[in-house]
Amino acid sequence: MDYDTYGSSAVELAIELANADRTDPEWARAFLSSHDEWFTPGTPLELSPRETHQADATAELVRAVAVAQTQDDVLARLNELLVLARPHPYATDHDGELHLHYARPDAPVLEQLTTTVAMGLSQVVVQHGWQRLGVCSAEGCGNVYVDTSRNASRRYCSNTCASRSTVAAYRARQKA
Numbered sequence: 001m002d003y004d005t006y007g008s009s010a011v012e013l014a015i016e017l018a019n020a021d022r023t024d025p026e027w028a029r030a031f032l033s034s035h036d037e038w039f040t041p042g043t044p045l046e047l048s049p050r051e052t053h054q055a056d057a058t059a060e061l062v063r064a065v066a067v068a069q070t071q072d073d074v075l076a077r078l079n080e081l082l083v084l085a086r087p088h089p090y091a092t093d094h095d096g097e098l099h100l101h102y103a104r105p106d107a108p109v110l111e112q113l114t115t116t117v118a119m120g121l122s123q124v125v126v127q128h129g130w131q132r133l134g135v136c137s138a139e140g141c142g143n144v145y146v147d148t149s150r151n152a153s154r155r156y157c158s159n160t161c162a163s164r165s166t167v168a169a170y171r172a173r174q175k176a
C-alpha cells in the first residue's frame with residue numbers, strides 16, 4: 001500500500017487521539033504535549049475547559065468513523081468531523097522532506113489538531129477505503145486502528161493485543 005507519508009502519519013495521530021485515555025480531566029493537555037511534534041513550534045498547548053470538551057468530541061468522532069460498519073455511516077461521521085476542520089494547506093520542508101501541512105501554522109493548537117486528524121482520516125478513507133479502519137479484535141480492548149498492511153489483514157490495535165489473543169486462543173485449544 002502506497003500511503004502518502006504525511007497523510008499516513010496524520011491518520012496515526014487520529015487513531016492515537018481516538019484511543020487516548022480520556023478519564024483524566026487533564027488528558028488533552030497531556031496528549032498535546034506528547035504529540036507536540038505535530039504543532040507549529042511555540043504554539044501554546046494550554047486548552048480552556050471548553051476546548052478540552054471540543055478535543056473530546058473530536059476524539060469521539062474519529063472513533064465513530066473507525067467503528068462505523070457501513071459506507072453511509074462512515075461518510076456521515078467523517079463529514080461531521082470535517083465540519084470542525086479549518087484546512088489551510090501549505091507546503092513545507094521543515095523535517096527535511098517536502099510535504100503538505102493541513103492546518104495554517106499560526107492556528108490555535110486545537111484547530112491544528114482537529115484539522116490534521118480530520119484531513120488525515122479523510123485521506124485514508126477516500127484513497128484506501130473505510131474498511132481500512134477497524135476495532136481491535138482482542139477481548140476487552142476496544143481500541144481502533146488503521147490497517148496499513150499490504151493485504152488488509154490487520155485485526156488488532158497493537159502487537160500486545162495480537163500476542164495476547166494468540167496465547168488465549170492457544171490455551172482455549174489446549175483445554176478443548
Ligand SMILES: [Zn+2]
Nearest residue numbers: 136141157161
Ligand atoms: Zn487492542
